[in-house]
Amino acid sequence: MLRCVFRCLRTNPTAGQRGMSQSSLAGKVAIITASTDGIGLAAAQALGRRGAHVVVSSRQQANVEKAVALLKSQSIQVTGTTCNVGKGEDREKLVQMTLEQCGGIDILVSNAAVNPFFGNILDSTEEIWDKILSVNVKAAFLMTKLVVPHMAKRGGGNVVFVSSVAAYQPMLALGPYSVSKTALLGLTRALAPELAHSNIRVNCVAPGIIKTRFSTTLWENDDIMDEFKRQLCIKRVGLPEEIGGVIAFLCSEDASYITGETITATGGMSCRL
């Protein structure tokens, strides 16, 4: 066994060596969906600060322009466009624009999600399920399918899905949304072995309660937060940048042996399926 390892190192002197700057993403092109606010914007900042050219998008042109201006003011290389991930033509436009303006794709952070329903799961309708599954799960898969050939052309890449603590423990009144987030754990595990052949790693991050517009109804409500705090080790809500850093780690060479995994970043809330 050892002889075999030494032979390998003689014929391939770089095998087993790690570069100096494993966290650098210089020269990489990263598409981050739903990235004009909250966790998506923080992911764009984290990837951009590590040297990636980031492509930000969301539904509203004004939000795209604001995010692009902010990232430029932080000396981050950035391109922006509108993209509603629920629309096939928008997904294709995002990928085409990235190829034309940035020359390739190395990273996809699939971050977009909707939640149009609060209530007892049995009161949810077929339309609600169609909307939630279409944006939160199907679009995540279809975006991945669109970018994979381009990552393969570059010799590999990284896909990161943004799930939720709700994937592990469905949140009260958020049944369909929680189920969609559990599906992303499965999607991560289903894609990882197939894409490993193309040197593409597929991972997932499951944030806890993070202070963004999306979760305002949770962190603004003292009763709800008191209940959450009982479950937290770190007795506060998380910040978007605390998820952005995890995403950047997963996309970097520091995570070169990690695929098919979900990292929970929940301030210590217990996460078990």
Ligand SMILES: NC(=O)c1ccc[n+]([C@@H]2O[C@H](COP(=O)([O-])OP(=O)(O)OC[C@H]3O[C@@H](n4cnc5c(N)ncnc54)[C@H](OP(=O)(O)O)[C@@H]3O)[C@@H](O)[C@H]2O)c1
């Ligand atoms: N905040 C939390 O506590 C928390 C916890 C666990 C998981 N998450 C997950 O984290 C992700 C981001 O949430 P967030 O809290 O960062 O939300 P946020 O701060 O409200 O930001 C949402 C972003 O998504 C864009 N967006 C919404 N619908 C879109 C669509 N159909 N297509 C493209 N862009 C869309 C919005 O811009 P436009 O309005 O311009 O489209 C905005 O840029 C979601 O997947 C969410 O499920 C959040």
